[in-house]
Amino acid sequence: MSLYDDAVLVLKGYEDQQELRQAYLDHLAAHPDGMWKACGDGHVTASALVVDPSRGRVLLTLHRKLRMWLQTGGHCEPGDVSLEAAALREATEESGVEGLTLLPGGPVRLDRHPIPPPCHCHFDVQYAVVAPPDAAHAVSDESLDVRWFGYDEVAAVADESVVRLLEATRARL
Secondary structure: OOHHHHHHHHHHHOOOOHHHHHHHHHHHHHOOOOOOOOOOOOEEEEEEEEEEOOOOEEEEEEEOOOOOEEOEEEEOOOOOOOHHHHHHHHHHHHHOOOOOEEOOOOOOEEEEEEOOOOOOEEEEEEEEEEOOOOOOOOOOOOEEEEEEEEHHHHHHHEOHHHHHHHHHHHHHO
16 A cells, blocks of 8 residues: 555544545645655645653654754655654654654644745644653754653643644543
8 A cells, every 4th residue: 555545544534623634635636746745735744742641741852944842743755654654753763762652543633734935735644652661862863952841831832733732642642
């Protein structure tokens, strides 16, 4: 199964955010290249919020280009076999944490947001991953910093999209 086919199946199975979910499906139907960064009208991305439920905290990355505290994530790559695999790969690469496990149940949220040119839009499929106890993290080339924040600290450092992702993740935990 191609990554495109996996994305369509994942989105068809996602039961929340019906209007936004349909916008993702419509975009993919209109853009066979909609999984890839080269699609100028926007493309699907995969992200993951790294959580440590035992300590009530999340690991956020200070994005190098956007200079914002965000969940890990980014563009799909040709070697990704699924959106879940892309989200897990991105989380591992950007956090430096080994042994992350996906929170069961598929995507936690969808978040469509504008991005700087040359592209116009990310259709982000957001997952959550659980860090092993006492996970060691590292700063990647894509980040200025990577840091743990208590659940109650996130609203003070991150934007509403991250806060909504945390709320949805906590509801699933």
